Amino acid sequence: MTFLLALIVLLSLLSFLLKNSFYPHSWAGVAAFCLALAVWLAIPWLTRLPAATVASWTTSPDRMLDGAVCIVLEVALMAAFCFSRPAGRLRLLTFYPGLLAFPAICWAWLQLLISRPGIHFGRFAWIAALVTMLVAFGGSRLIRRLVPEEQARLEGLFLINLFLLLLSVAATGAITF
């Protein structure tokens, strides 16, 4: 289950980076800043979040179902973006950066927090926010540079989201059954 969850987190983040790669620099910067700000604000809350509670979510069918619904909605939006972008329709979806990245990156930071006893929480929040911003901005720019063809990125985004959907279904199913 942990492996599945890690995979979901990774794909969510990739999806975010891919989605942001369609933005100009300034928008990508704003999106990265917003994510970093959210992370910075969320770290104090994360430090008070018992690992057992997080672990219990992954074994709770209710919680996993909630998560699956969120993923399905995100995937639906991303899929819609993938199909509408070439036709130039549903432009509003362009501005949606992908919200799943936030819980995903929070989960990732929480795992790091848990594995690093003794770390200074305040300093950690700043570093986490900075790293988030750099990765979010730099990652999307790097993808744009490495894969300049928009169609290819769209296909990648679609495939990743499709995979994300399957994984979430598998994870929910594993808990439920």
Place this chain on the structure above:
Amino acid sequence: MLRGKNSSLLRRIFLKCAAIILLVAAFWLVFLRPTRILVVNATLAQQADVALNNDCRRIRLRFEDADQVAGENGTLRRTDAVVIFSRGLYLDDAQVARLEKAGDRGLTIFTNTLNNQHVDVQCNLTEEQRQTLLEYFRNPSRHNYRNGLRYLRHIATPLRVGDRTCEPPVPLLTDMYYHREYGQYFPDHEALTAYLREKGLYHEDGPAVLFISGLNFPMEGNRAHVDTLISRLTDAGFNVYPLTAAGEKRQQMIRALHPAAVIYLPMGRLGDDDFIHWLHTENIPLFNPFPLIQPHSEWIDPLQPVSSGTLTARVVVPEIDGGIGNFCIATQNESPDGFYLYTPEKERIDAFLAFFTRTMALRAMPNRDKRVAIGYFKSPGKDALLASGMEVIPSLYRFLLRLRREGYNVSGLPDSEAAFGRLIHQEGSVMGSYAPGAQAEFLRHAHPVWLSRDRYEQWARETLVPEKYQEVVERYGHAPGHLLVRGDSLAVACLQFGNILLFPQPRPALGDDEFRLVHGAGVAPPHSYLAPYLYLKKGFRADVLIHFGTHGNLEFTPGKNVGQSQADWSDVLIGNLPHFYYYTTGNVGEGIIAKRRTHATLITYLTPPYVESGMRQRYSSLLDAIHRALAAGGADVSLGLRIKRQAVQLGLHRDLELDSTLTVPFTTEELEQLDNFAEEIADEKVTGAYYTLGQPYSERDLVTTTLAICADPLAYEMARQDRDAGRITTVQLQDLSYLQHNYLPAARRQITALLQHPPKDTAALAPALRRALACRNGLEAASRNELDAMVRALNGGTVFPAPGGDPVLNPNVLPTGRNMYSINAEATPNSQAWEDGKRLAEETLQQYLAQHGNYPHKVSYTFWAGEFIATEGATLAQAFWMLGVEPLRDRQGRVVDLRLVPGEELGRPRINVLVQVSGQLRDIAGSRLRLLTDAVKLAAEAPEAGGWPNYVASGTQAQEKTLLEKGLSPARARELSTMRVFGPLNSGYSTGMLGFIESSGSWDDEKEIADGFLNNMGAAYGDDANWATFEPGLLSAALQETDVVIQPRQSNTWGPMSLDHVYEFTGGLSLAVRQVTGKEPTAFFADYRNRYNRRLQGAREAVAVETRATILNPVFIQERMKGGEGSAQMFGELFRNVFGWNATRPSVLDPQLFDELYDTYILDQHGLGIHEYLNRVNPAAFQAMTAVMLESARKGYWKASPEQLQTTAALHAATTEAHGAACTEFVCGNAKLERFIAGQLPESSRRSYDAAMKAVRNVAASDASEVVLKSDRLSDPSQKPELLQHAVWVGAVLAILLFILLLYVLRRKNHTV
């Protein structure tokens, strides 16, 4: 052009407006703004006084703690002046510098300081201004606070307009009497008497009560509780004389009034030692009720302790004066204005008043009318009556005879002690729920008092608050419960002789499977426990209550440390009865708890006499041989071999873990080791038969006990003189073995000669010898004094105060018959303890290093109250020094802060610590536990220095990691990572494991004991936020890396074998460490028994010394056989402790110990007649001894031969058949043992044994199972998840998505086509 002109005009207008605004603002700031005065470190009461007496609108007050102001993030901005109350304040140099820097910027800072206070920061004040301000604030009153603030405003902000008037300070009126009405002051008590007469408040026959409430009470407003108490005392018929005075003048005024009683509220002592002696000599009792600086909600929470400052000032110090009645009479609560004012606690004032009135009434009441209830202690079954070191039945009998001589109605008292003893066992028994047959037998033959359910419930309603009674019902069901019940009635086992009621204190809990405590769950006693206490108050209508001997369990029902409310059982059941408690002087730690939690006046009694162990004679040839061999430098091989043969024959090589090859002599080092060990056994101080109250020590016991107390100090003194004269070195002076060889015999000879022929004129004697004579006289006077003190107390008189502890360690406890007090925990560790602690910590590390080649990562200590009081914090000092932290003191000697010892100076790693505390220690020294947690935090943040690792830091991280792995949040794991102090759950007092270990039929694996220990001792006592916090897994996380466990030992009256709490705590801790780390930690005893040689000793060695000097020593056994059932009971206890060690830490015991016990007690190889003795005086103890041996064999602790088993079982069956099953828990509560014993018996004996056991068990065995325990209901069955529903949801979402995808694909296809 026009636009340009307009623009210029607008700019000018704007600039003018801005200038006007700036000018107005500046004017306001300089002349009009109210003066902002910051008041720092004022108590809540002071804050209220200062604020409520400020009537100047131009003054704005703000109150803050010192840390908020002078701390790293503190600020002094937005302030015009600062007033610092320096009492109890400690600021470090950096904080003082911060304040002074603010002063350099122009801030006016005034410190209201006294000469002995640490902080004195004065800035921007002339000397005259400072003195004037001091006059205002040192004399706190309405007038002075009001005008002091105005004066300060004038100094700090001289340009501010407004009311600038202030009247000069008025010195506080002192040395005067006052009364409720504000402004009524009287120079002497005659004037006040006249005033009271004039007001109609004087009672012509009323006793005069001196009431001292505080220096400034007459003038201040925060005095509602004082006025209430004065009114209530007046209404109760007393003439109350409220006094404000201090020092010598106060003493003079008290002597002049010569009141019937003194009620003393202020902090600090009433007077010096001479004055206190006068007070008690004049038989003027001193009462110390106190207001609490905590809100009502905190006070009524039994888990919230009274703060350490209040504890010291209001309880510890008054105890030194012999004060009693420490009721909390007021709490401090927030008023609608936001200030904290004292609120009288009416119910407590009533309780105190009733306690006071009843105590005073004893003075006038004729003895023949006094109704006295006496509680004694006894374990279930046919066990002896228990009291530490005391033969209870003869003591009680002598006490009753004395009461009869004093005129008390003791009619019906049997003519002989033996008949009295039989009656007690027949009528005043205690029953266990596991033996319904024995219960039925008791109810058939005894004559208990029967309480109907209605009567019992009515009394319970009248006595208990509803919530408390509900706790009982929730835990044990509705009355009458299941123990000692017939129909709807409940039996109270007791005996009545005239106006004297004797009752056994029942068991405080029922149900044998409830050893695991549940955090936060109430621990109400059963109906059978409440019944006697309700009966003695409501039915018997006792005037006074006595608990007879050390100790009962009422004071250990969990709850508040002092100043209890009706939410505490110990307070509820004693109520407002005058309460006296005979308590051994050897156990001051637990005595203090009894004193504080049950409003008891302790009356100490002697320990058993110290006697010659006879071991020196037994080892004399061995010791001679060793000394000769050592003198020869090991050259004499044949002598060496002879020594080895002898040592092996005696089994000493096993204790020291030396080889037993008889062809190779010991090395010189081994010989020295053997010499020290044999010397220690030879000089071990052992106690003889238990003490009987009122029966003086024999002449021989007086000599041997005086020698035990005084010989070591005299030997040390002689050696010190030789050292000073250059005849020996300091190293030799500090070598205990050297002193024992070279000085102790001479010292003993001198003292013995002195005691046998005491000179008439002692003035010429050396001080040490004079002390020996005084000691002998004290011992001789003790037995008389103990009875006299109780008689005097029962007459409403005072009991002189005294320190407590083992007389060997503190001869000042003599003569006994006095009221024990404790020490000021705030001053610990004191300087001597600090030096001892440092030395012992280093010794621990050196010994560990020598054994293992590396430093230990973590050392786990046990803290007990007795050791803490006796050494004034030596073990605490050890823990500090392990961490590399040292205490900082204020000018009054209190330890108020800590300093990190630099790594380079330490020269070794910082060693991590863990401390397990008894509830008693937690209650008397909570502030030290917080300080210890601060020390851990300080050490954990220290950088590694000098190439030495910091195990505190790495251990803290490891603890945090483990807690994270256990699922705690990172912040919580961080917070708990520095928790190192642990103790009993729910503010309890012990591990709760003793009963479980001894109920050995209920567990099969020692792991169960370890789990129970980790649960029951898992409450953290670290800081205020986490006081009594229980987090599953926290203790096991904290126990990681433990390499060493250390148990303190400060009394010669007990040792690892003779006190069950030692295996309970240290054995339990060792077992828990083994469970957590997989390896057994090294165990040491920190031995504080010798004032001149506090040292560390290996646990195995300590156990071996006591074992050889006592339980296996025929001389000791013979001495004990001179005693009665109490002394015999001790044999059973020793055997049970052997079992306890086997269950928790078997490695401390010699594997052949059981065989030696078998030879000594079962075969009686020394021909002592021990079987006859035990069968005669205490067959229950004999049954317990044989049962322990057989249970040990059943558990595999004793590898007994079939013959040994059969012999032991036959002996057990024979005594059971002859005297009936004793039905102690070990004997009757273990079906597996019964079957095992039966299996060892021949058929004929088996039948009679079975019949005897059935007789005590065979009645309605379902009784106990009907008891509903709260813990049983704590785990509700979890709800199964509704899997199907979730599956449907997931399937539906999936189907919809696939359908959308399909539609889309089809649409695109169509589009493409």
